Amino acid sequence: MADPVLGPVPDEYRETMERFGIDPIEEVADRLPDDPLIRRGIVFGHRDLGAVLDARDRGDEFAVMTGLMPSGPFHFGHKTVVEHLRLYQEMGAPVTLCVADVEAYLTRDVSLDEARQVAIEEYLPNYAALGIDLESADLYFQSTAGNDGQLLSKLFARHLTANQVAATYGDADPDTLVSALTEAADIVRPQTTRGEAVPTVVPVGIDQDPHIRLTRDAVARYRDAAYRKPASTYHRFMRGLRGGKMSSSDPASHVALSEPIESAKRKIDAAKTGGRASVAEHREKGANVEADVVFELLAFHLVDDDDELARIRREYAAGNLLSGELKALAKDRLETFLDAHRRRRGAVAERVERIAAERLPEVNI
Amino acid sequence: MADPVLGPVPDEYRETMERFGIDPIEEVADRLPDDPLIRRGIVFGHRDLGAVLDARDRGDEFAVMTGLMPSGPFHFGHKTVVEHLRLYQEMGAPVTLCVADVEAYLTRDVSLDEARQVAIEEYLPNYAALGIDLESADLYFQSTAGNDGQLLSKLFARHLTANQVAATYGDADPDTLVSALTEAADIVRPQTTRGEAVPTVVPVGIDQDPHIRLTRDAVARYRDAAYRKPASTYHRFMRGLRGGKMSSSDPASHVALSEPIESAKRKIDAAKTGGRASVAEHREKGANVEADVVFELLAFHLVDDDDELARIRREYAAGNLLSGELKALAKDRLETFLDAHRRRRGAVAERVERIAAERLPEVNI
Numbered sequence: 028m029a030d031p032v033l034g035p036v037p038d039e040y041r042e043t044m045e046r047f048g049i050d051p052i053e054e055v056a057d058r059l060p061d062d063p064l065i066r067r068g069i070v071f072g073h074r075d076l077g078a079v080l081d082a083r084d085r086g087d088e089f090a091v092m093t094g095l096m097p098s099g100p101f102h103f104g105h106k107t108v109v110e111h112l113r114l115y116q117e118m119g120a121p122v123t124l125c126v127a128d129v130e131a132y133l134t135r136d137v138s139l140d141e142a143r144q145v146a147i148e149e150y151l152p153n154y155a156a157l158g159i160d161l162e163s164a165d166l167y168f169q170s171t172a173g174n175d176g177q178l179l180s181k182l183f184a185r186h187l188t189a190n191q192v193a194a195t196y197g198d199a200d201p202d203t204l205v206s207a208l209t210e211a212a213d214i215v216r217p218q219t220t221r222g223e224a225v226p227t228v229v230p231v232g233i234d235q236d237p238h239i240r241l242t243r244d245a246v247a248r249y250r251d252a253a254y255r256k257p258a259s260t261y262h263r264f265m266r267g268l269r270g271g272k273m274s275s276s277d278p279a280s281h282v283a284l285s286e287p288i289e290s291a292k293r294k295i296d297a298a299k300t301g302g303r304a305s306v307a308e309h310r311e312k313g314a315n316v317e318a319d320v321v322f323e324l325l326a327f328h329l330v331d332d333d334d335e336l337a338r339i340r341r342e343y344a345a346g347n348l349l350s351g352e353l354k355a356l357a358k359d360r361l362e363t364f365l366d367a368h369r370r371r372r373g374a375v376a377e378r379v380e381r382i383a384a385e386r387l388p389e390v391n392i
Numbered sequence: 393m394a395d396p397v398l399g400p401v402p403d404e405y406r407e408t409m410e411r412f413g414i415d416p417i418e419e420v421a422d423r424l425p426d427d428p429l430i431r432r433g434i435v436f437g438h439r440d441l442g443a444v445l446d447a448r449d450r451g452d453e454f455a456v457m458t459g460l461m462p463s464g465p466f467h468f469g470h471k472t473v474v475e476h477l478r479l480y481q482e483m484g485a486p487v488t489l490c491v492a493d494v495e496a497y498l499t500r501d502v503s504l505d506e507a508r509q510v511a512i513e514e515y516l517p518n519y520a521a522l523g524i525d526l527e528s529a530d531l532y533f534q535s536t537a538g539n540d541g542q543l544l545s546k547l548f549a550r551h552l553t554a555n556q557v558a559a560t561y562g563d564a565d566p567d568t569l570v571s572a573l574t575e576a577a578d579i580v581r582p583q584t585t586r587g588e589a590v591p592t593v594v595p596v597g598i599d600q601d602p603h604i605r606l607t608r609d610a611v612a613r614y615r616d617a618a619y620r621k622p623a624s625t626y627h628r629f630m631r632g633l634r635g636g637k638m639s640s641s642d643p644a645s646h647v648a649l650s651e652p653i654e655s656a657k658r659k660i661d662a663a664k665t666g667g668r669a670s671v672a673e674h675r676e677k678g679a680n681v682e683a684d685v686v687f688e689l690l691a692f693h694l695v696d697d698d699d700e701l702a703r704i705r706r707e708y709a710a711g712n713l714l715s716g717e718l719k720a721l722a723k724d725r726l727e728t729f730l731d732a733h734r735r736r737r738g739a740v741a742e743r744v745e746r747i748a749a750e751r752l753p754e755v756n757i
Contacts (some may be wrong), residue, residue, distance in 0.1 A: 129543070129546050129547070132547060132550060133546070133547075133549055133550050138616060139547070139616070170539070170543050171539060172542075173538075173539065174535070174536060174538065174542070174753060177537075177539070177542030177543065177546075178494070178535050178542065178753075180546075181494050181498070181542075181545075181570050181574065182494070182497060182498075182504070183566075184498055184566035184567045184569070184570040185497060185498050185566075185567050187566050188565065188566065189554075189563070189564060189565045189566060192566065198554070199554060199564065199566075200553065200554045201548075201549035201550075201552050201553065201554060201557065201564075201569055201573070202549045202550050204549070204566055204569055204570075205546050205549040205569075205570075205573070208566070208570070209546065251503060251504070388539060388543075
């Protein structure tokens with residue numbers, strides 16, 4: 028299961044996989060497209076994906092669903108989520124995309140208007156620029172989920188206990204509970220909007236697995252309709268630029284996709300590397316590639332060609348390539364990517380605004 | 393505050409009034425219609441009704457809101473709720489009437505379809521037959537509250553704590569919490585549908601005051617719109633026919649308004665009276681009127697004329713009227729009432745069914 032380019036899946040991922048029944052993606056990889064997410068081990072696990080792939084193979088409908096939390100800047104961590112979603116779009120799955128404005132209101136201390144504005148100005152243009160077809164997608168805001176989702180989320184309350192919610196999320200406060208119920212209905216949405224219980228896959232980071240499990244429990248106990256338990260696949264995230272977690276709320280940990288290039292370059296200069304204490308030691312021992320977040324940035328986001336990436340890794344591990352040289356390469360590629368992405372985003376901006384306006388709420392509260 | 397016909401407000405009511413700031417209705421009685429509910433002390437308390445009456449006096453709009461739990465038969469306890477609602481309808485308040493089908497689903501272990509059917513076949517015809525104008529009312533089902541109420545109930549979750557819900561309802565389980573949030577949004581509904589924060593009164597039994605208090609707290613903390621705290625007035629319920637609480641789930645405790653007359657008469661025969669152990673003792677000491685639920689049935693529901701009711705009480709208290717004679721009178725009046733009510737209900741049935749169908753959900757879950 029270890030991938031030579033990115034190194035093995037971290038131990039804490041493995042523990043979660045074993046504890047909660049997430050299987051290695053290798054089991055089904057030969058049924059998936061030849062995609063860097065799979066080849067590089069960025070998507071590493073799945074639960075029940077076989078049922079979705081069986082539907083695809085029979086020529087039956089299958090669906091993909093994801094949500095976005097409109098809070099903070101759209102950074103490279105979010106880019107992986109979008110690419111994971113795009114994988115299924117390219118396989119022919121209709122896309123359901125939920126703007127979690129209600130959850131942002133409940134958990135991020137913003138108004139609904141602020142949450143919607145961040146979604147429209149920051150998140151959706153990046154989704155479109157990264158290749159998600161918002162026009163054909165079932166793009167909706169939680170605040171306009173309408174009777175189906177709003178109601179279903181309430182009905183699920185009969186089938187979950189406070190203990191279960193607390194065990195899953197750490198507390199069962201009203202905002203936590205309503206968020207959990209809302210997400211469960213969001214995940215079921217493709218099965219309600221498409222008129223039948225279509226097999227649905229939810230591409231997530233492993234930190235999102237509690238939502239998946241809670242939804243599966245609610246669906247299993249809900250007897251008023253025969254919904255399927257959602258399938259899921261799991262992606263790794265690159266670490267934050269200083270090590271640790273990449274986070275929207277810690278600017279030093281991430282580069283935003285709308286970040287000015289000079290600021291982005293300074294962050295690369297300050298990033299955690301696997302270089303040794305001296306050039307001599309580096310030449311002798313080679314870099315500690317697995318400790319290097321600049322290499323991760325290249326592998327996750329900036330080098331398309333597998334052979335080139337393997338060569339970079341080899342040279343770096345052998346000590347032929349210095350950390351400063353790796354950073355220079357990363358800054359160069361980053362500049363190229365951000366420039367091109369900015370143009371793509373500019374090209375879709377107006378269309379995204381129109382689509383979002385069409386899907387926006389008429390709410391009188 | 394004691395009413396000579398019904399006796400004083402029970403001590404536990406007084407304690408709740410003092411603890412939670414419910415004022416005696418006498419304070420505002422001269423601004424209310426001359427109605428048996430007020431004259432007989434059936435409506436005994438209020439909170440903030442002055443603001444509603446001030447709006448009425450200025451010629452401004454004011455509203456009345458109530459909900460019904462579609463579960464079990466519609467009995468004489470429910471009749472008091474409807475008469476309390478009708479009081480405000482007659483004062484000119486537009487009526488908002490919520491069918492709590494979501495709460496029935498969450499707390500009564502029925503399906504939404506069953507809950508709606510009970511509402512349409514059992515509750516709404518009785519509301520109409522008792523004089524509520526459903527055609528002009530904002531009659532809605534919780535399951536179709538639409539974005540406004542469904543969404544608002546979720547947003548309120550940010551402004552309430554699990555402790556507060558548990559302190560109010562005894563637990564903060566998902567079904568309890570979602571019910572509480574849903575009710576809070578229901579109570580605010582007249583302020584969202586009428587385009588401004590119209591002063592709203594909610595006529596309730598004192599057991600419903602926790603909902604009112606929780607809603608007032610949520611509204612006070614919600615800053616995204618300037619809703620008014622709801623006003624409320626409180627009615628007494630007559631006791632169950634055997635003493636204790638009248639309950640939908642205990643047939644011996646109530647007479648349903650659709651009950652066959654023979655069954656109703658048998659329940660009166662078995663009812664708890666204030667008669668003495670022997671006729672001689674009864675003639676000597678007179679009845680214990682306050683212990684007598686048959687007299688309550690007459691006072692709450694079956695004797696329209698105040699003078700006649702006062703005379704019955706006097707004769708009964710003096711021992712001139714025996715319990716058996718009081719029961720005979722009650723059975724006679726009950727038969728007359730149930731017959732007339734059955735005719736009224738038959739006359740409105742078709743119209744009610746049409747109105748309910750118009751307001752019913754198109755939900756795809």
